[in-house]
Amino acid sequence: MKICFLGLENLPVLAPEFNRHGIGGEQVQQTLLAKALARRDHAVSMVVYDYGQDDCACWNGVTAHKAYRKDAGIPIFRFIYPRWTGVWSALHRANADIYYVSCAGIALGLVALFCKRHGRKFVFRVASDTDCEPDKLLIRYWRDKKLYEYGLRRADAILVQSIWQQDAMRTNYSLHSRVAEMLVDTPERAVARDIDVLWVSNLRQLKRPELYLALVKKFPQLKFHMVGGPQPGFGELFNQIRREAADLPNCTFHGLVPYHEMDNKYAAARVFVNTSDTEGFPNSYLQAWIRGTPVVTFFDPDAVIRRENLGRAVSSLDEMASAVTEFVANDNVWSAASERCKAYMARFYGEDRILSPYLEMFKRIL
Structure with missing residues (x-):
């Protein structure tokens, strides 16, 4: 064809x-x-x-x-x-x-x-x-x-x-x-898990990046990373988020990172967080799961996260904070979730x- x-x-x-x-x-x-x-x-x-x-x-x-x-x-x-x-x-x-x-x-x-x-x-x-x-x-x-x-x-x-x-x-x-x-692209190689929480999205209002920064402020002892480039019509939002992130010592703001350089970011994260108001089915979920990274999010398409236990679907910032705490602080909980994520991807995403x-x-x- x-x-x-x-x-x-x-x-x-x-x-x-x-x-x-x-x-x-x-x-x-x-x-x-x-x-x-x-x-x-x-x-x-x-x-x-x-x-x-x-x-x-x-x-x-x-x-x-x-x-x-x-x-x-x-x-x-x-x-x-x-x-x-x-x-x-x-x-x-x-x-x-x-x-x-x-x-x-x-x-x-x-x-x-x-x-x-x-x-x-x-x-x-x-x-x-x-x-x-x-x-x-x-x-x-x-x-x-x-x-x-x-x-x-x-x-x-x-x-x-x-x-x-x-x-x-x-x-x-x-x-x-x-x-x-x-x-979804398969992982290139395993890396050390030296990012506690990762957020990846284009900087637009419906992605609600301000909620991620609110989460960052709750955990000064954790390492947060934020990846996202500016979008047409949202330049002011991008600059605002970049300035606010720079004032948080536990948050690394990367701005735009090319797709071909994102493998290590997903593989290094202990938890992936999504704060969007609306989505389709985020590529970022698949990229996280195939690398054994659980997802904590407000958006759960077709309830797959709840059904397969691939992280946590939450309804408030406090619930999100509680889920992050559980995955970061409890190795047994995180390891079990990580294995479920990889097994799910192997089973359904060949x-x-x-x-x-x-x-x-x-x-x-x-």
Whole structure:
């Protein structure tokens, strides 16, 4: 099969030489899926931003087609040129049988219109719970919301991360979807557990980084680490969190850390903490669990943490503090949880098992 991923920000995950640019979870998922398909001899390509790379350059068997520079164009007019025209040109050069796009936004509408015109198939992958809720879409403009909804209703297949998302897509849009699990990189090597508590996320308001700093203040004797880069529109929040973290002697604020350098961080942590208000299924959970790091969080997709005992799902900061204390202070509790995390990942997240529903769905829609 010839499969093209529209993921404009994927290149920093695919190509280490560009990893100084920020990424999110869906960029990781698209890239891991693309590389896994390429290893199975499918013709795989991506449409990405122009970061200065050669057009049609190839990494790990995945060919990257440039669309446009992220900052190119004149406001108002740039919606058409270079954004619409650049994406369509790159999609055309990819000449794929199936196009794959993630996250609520205009990209889905552009792919839908392209595929309708050229007689191709396309798949949409939900990346967050908010993608399934019309009133909570993380889309700024009315025009972009309409393009998203246009594409959503014309997708040849919709994939979701959880049963909750599947139910929400059916309830809110009357659309059928299929749950498809996520891929995860295997650990490179074991390292010393010298980080007590780790937090990793892009610095946006819905990630609630201020709650993590409140947790830091409760445990001056523990070592906390915080990883997260600035996001468009949230520069002031990033600077505020960086300043507040600098005033806490037990908190190390790393800012943006490239994806390819995160293995040691997850492996060195005793506990991973998530404070988000909303998520999809966080890549960070999988990256923590596969390295034997329990997760303490407010967000528990499909109650997997409670069901499999992979850490603690909590409802308040005090509960989070209590869970952190238990895992950090009690070696027996931590060791048992760590082994459960690794066993769970070995049982359910083998690459062949994860790929199976994707391949079945691709073949079905062709």
